[in-house]
Structure formats: C-alpha cells, structure tokens
Amino acid sequence: MLKLVVLISGGGSNLRALLEAAHHDSYPARVVAVGADREADGLEHAEHFGVPTFTVPFSSFDDRASWGDELLAQIRQWQPDLVVLSGFMRLLPVGVVDALSPHLINTHPAYLPEFPGAHGVRDAIAAGVDQTGASVIVVDAGVDSGPILAQRRIPVLPGDDESSLHDRIKIVERELLVQTVREIADGTTDLEETRPA
Ligand code: GAR
Numbered sequence: 227m228l229k230l231v232v233l234i235s236g237g238g239s240n241l242r243a244l245l246e247a248a249h250h251d252s253y254p255a256r257v258v259a260v261g262a263d264r265e266a267d268g269l270e271h272a273e274h275f276g277v278p279t280f281t282v283p284f285s286s287f288d289d290r291a292s293w294g295d296e297l298l299a300q301i302r303q304w305q306p307d308l309v310v311l312s313g314f315m316r317l318l319p320v321g322v323v324d325a326l327s328p329h330l331i332n333t334h335p336a337y338l339p340e341f342p343g344a345h346g347v348r349d350a351i352a353a354g355v356d357q358t359g360a361s362v363i364v365v366d367a368g369v370d371s372g373p374i375l376a377q378r379r380i381p382v383l384p385g386d387d388e389s390s391l392h393d394r395i396k397i398v399e400r401e402l403l404v405q406t407v408r409e410i411a412d413g414t415t416d417l418e419e420t421r422p423a
Pocket of ligand 1: 234235236237238239240241268312313314315333334335343344345346396399
C-alpha cells in the first residue's frame with residue numbers, strides 16, 4: 227500500500243478526490259497525513275476522513291530554507307512513499323525537492339510546458355488560446371518543469387473566465403491525479419525511471 231503525504235494551500239478539491247479514492251479497499255494508496263503552509267480550508271477534508279494534519283506556516287519562519295527544513299521534518303515523520311503537491315502554492319526550497327524527488331509529484335492546471343507558474347489558468351485566458359489542459363508532473367528544481375506523468379487537453383469555451391475554466395480543469399485534474407497515483411502504487415509507473423540520466 228503506497229503511503230501518501232498530500233500538501234495543500236487552498237480548498238483541497240484534488241485532495242478530497244484522493245481521500246475518496248483511498249477510502250475504497252481496492253485503491254492501492256492511503257493518505258497518511260495532509261500538510262499545509264497556511265490555515266487552508268482543505269484541511270477539513272482530511273479531518274472528515276480522520277487523516278492527521280500539520281501546518282507549517284511560511285510566515286512563521288525567517289527564511290525559505292528554515293521553513294523548508296521544518297516542512298521536510300514534518301513530512302518525514304509520516305515516512306511517505308510519495309508526496310503529492312495538490313494546490314500547494316509555495317515553491318519548495320531546492321533542498322526539499324532534492325530530498326524527495328522523484329517521489330514528489332504536482333498537479334497543475336495547464337498543459338505543461340504551456341503556462342507554468344502560479345497563474346496557469348489566468349495566463350491561458352490572457353493568451354487567448356482555445357485549448358489548455360491539466361498535467362501531473364514529477365517535481366524537479368525548476369518551476370513546473372519536471373517530467374510529465376499525465377496530461378489532457380481541455381477546451382477554452384466562449385465566455386469562459388478564470389473561475390469557470392478552472393472549475394472544468396479541476397474535474398480533469400482530479401481524474402488524472404487519482405489515476406496517476408494508482409499507477410505509481412501498482413507499479414505501472416516507475417518514478418525512478420524519471421530520474422535524469
Ligand atoms: C489546482 O487547480 C492545482 O492544479 C493548482 O491549484 C488548484 C488547487 O485546487 N495548483 C497550481 O496552480 C500550482 N501551480 P484545489 O485546492 O481545489 O485542489
């Protein structure tokens with residue numbers, strides 16, 4: 227059984243999808259803890275499923291490195307096989323990425339390498355494209371630049387704004403994330419093979 231720690235910053239709908247999937251005996255992964263960098267609303271999903279939570283507020287630390295050290299210590303307490311960034315809106319220090327990658331994945335609301343960064347949906351709308359997408363990637367030292375594990379195209383519809391488009395993207399993201407974690411857990415996807423040569 228693959229043990230997951232999921233990190234969030236916001237509402238946690240992708241986390242919720244993972245918790246619901248992992249609730250079924252046939253799903254080969256379990257969420258052992260959920261962490262956040264702030265008082266994220268999505269922590270309530272973990273509490274609903276009886277999953278422990280921890281919060282390491284970025285604002286409580288003098289610098290990114292010491293925040294990252296504490297976050298890594300909290301994550302390691304749970305001895306996860308995989309760490310999932312699920313709407314975690316803070317860049318991890320390189321030391322944390324090095325310690326966890328490639329067993330560290332992220333979901334992103336665009337068809338990478340298109341529209342990386344914190345505003346993937348807004349940037350797609352601003353660019354006037356007629357399709358964008360959703361991606362699940364391995365986290366590396368860059369910004370949304372790691373190996374792509376799964377992705378799917380999503381049309382931008384006439385009249386879409388950031389909110390309506392993001393809502394449709396998230397439906398696909400949830401499917402991709404649940405399926406990707408399943409494939410990592412059952413051995414269909416070998417994250418070690420994504421390590422740079
Ligand atoms: C998701 O769309 C996720 O891809 C995005 O935040 C949203 C979180 O939604 N993450 C990023 O943009 C990271 N660059 P959720 O809190 O409802 O799961």
